[in-house]
Amino acid sequence: MTGGEALIEKLGDRLSGLRGRITPSAEMEKITWFRAGGLAQALFQPADEDDLAAFLKAVPEEVPVMVVGIGSNLLVREGGIPGFVVRLSAKGFGEAVAISPTGIRAGAATPDKRVAALAHDSGIGGFHFYHGIPGAIGGALRMNAGANGVETRERVVEVRALDRQGKLHVLSNADMGYSYRHSSAAADLIFTSATFEGYAEDKDAIKAAMDAVQHHRETVQPIREKTGGSTFKNPEGSSAWKEIDNAGCRGLMIGGAQMSPMHCNFMINTGNATGYDLEFLGETVRSRVLENSGIRLHWEIKRIGQFKAGREVQEFLGQML
Known part of the structure; x- marks a missing residue:
């Protein structure tokens, strides 16, 4: 029995009557745009708002519950996510x-x-x-x-x-x-x-404004890559990509993860990046920017889940600057 199946069995009748779909040991890499990361202990896709309310009332508060969207701005760590991940369905929401x-x-x-x-x-x-x-x-x-x-x-x-x-x-x-x-x-x-x-x-x-947005994305962003969008928030008075570029991190690679040569505030999975590769690359960039300019970049991408044993990543790689 997997951890997810054990969790669902433990809750037993509490979950009866729910109309949404429950999946034990769900592969998060299938629903994140990075196509990387560990397992969710269990995934719940509620049918609608009432079904979600019933689920939240049924699941004891000691069981972690985390909501995710369409996975575009999400980095899942290799150790996976304990408890339930809630993903809102297109049909219901x-x-x-x-x-x-x-x-x-x-x-x-x-x-x-x-x-x-x-x-x-x-x-x-x-x-x-x-x-x-x-x-x-x-x-x-x-x-x-x-x-x-x-x-x-x-x-x-x-x-x-x-x-x-x-x-x-x-x-x-x-x-x-x-x-x-x-x-x-x-x-x-x-x-x-x-x-x-x-x-x-x-x-x-309106159409002209939308076309301008699309043109901008296509010409300066790696939209056809496995990416999570902007990796870091813009620091006050500057742009994250400029600080990353100035620190020599455009195109920087760790494992299968790379800071895009096209737009260096976009992190991409070149094919076989793990959650560890992606987060380690991000913290390497933060460390180098901090050393170069004294600016502490803050993640815009949401990082969730647990580190795999022996593959923890420290903020700024542990630098105390």
Whole structure:
């Protein structure tokens, strides 16, 4: 019996009645864009918000529960993830609709790009930046995703979320506590949907803005590689890629992981990178940037799970600078 099967058997009747899918010992490398990482002890894909609430109420609080999106901005460590990983399904959480001439409601599993397309079709301006973000709305809400000078916080009106006990919370824009690539909303909240507000705009103008976003991505970002997008947040007064470049890390490789020669703030799996390779490369870059400029880069990619024994990675490779 695997660890995941033992966990599911231990919970027994607590999980009866759930309509979603439970998978023991789930291979996280299959659902992350890096295509690397260890196993989740168990994966739960809820059917809808009510099913997710029932799951959260059923699972004892001592069992870890972690939510992931479409895996675009995620690095899973080789030792795997204890407890349950919750992945919101497209069927239950992937709907996006225009609710007014300038308003949109979208589920947390809706790809950002789909929201941009809906806004265009509805003549709603202010969402073109989502056309260039390879993630889903849940992640955008959590990290205040932004691009091309626009951030999620500028569009959010209200967010629905469930806490670890399965209780529903409705958060205002102010409740989300937004700052650069960050929300101060409680870490245990699982966002399920949100409403957004844009403004009336000519469809041709929206299409032109979306085309500009796409052109920018295609010309400066390695979008056809196995990547997690921007690896580090931009430090105040500078750009992460400039600091990485100045530290001589453009194209740097460790194992199968590489800082992209095209855009050196993008980390890529060249074919056989492990979670260890990717994180060790990232901390090597942080160490070299710190040594070169005194700037401490902060991860934008979310790293989750446990290290495999003997393959731990220290922040800045343990430098005390």
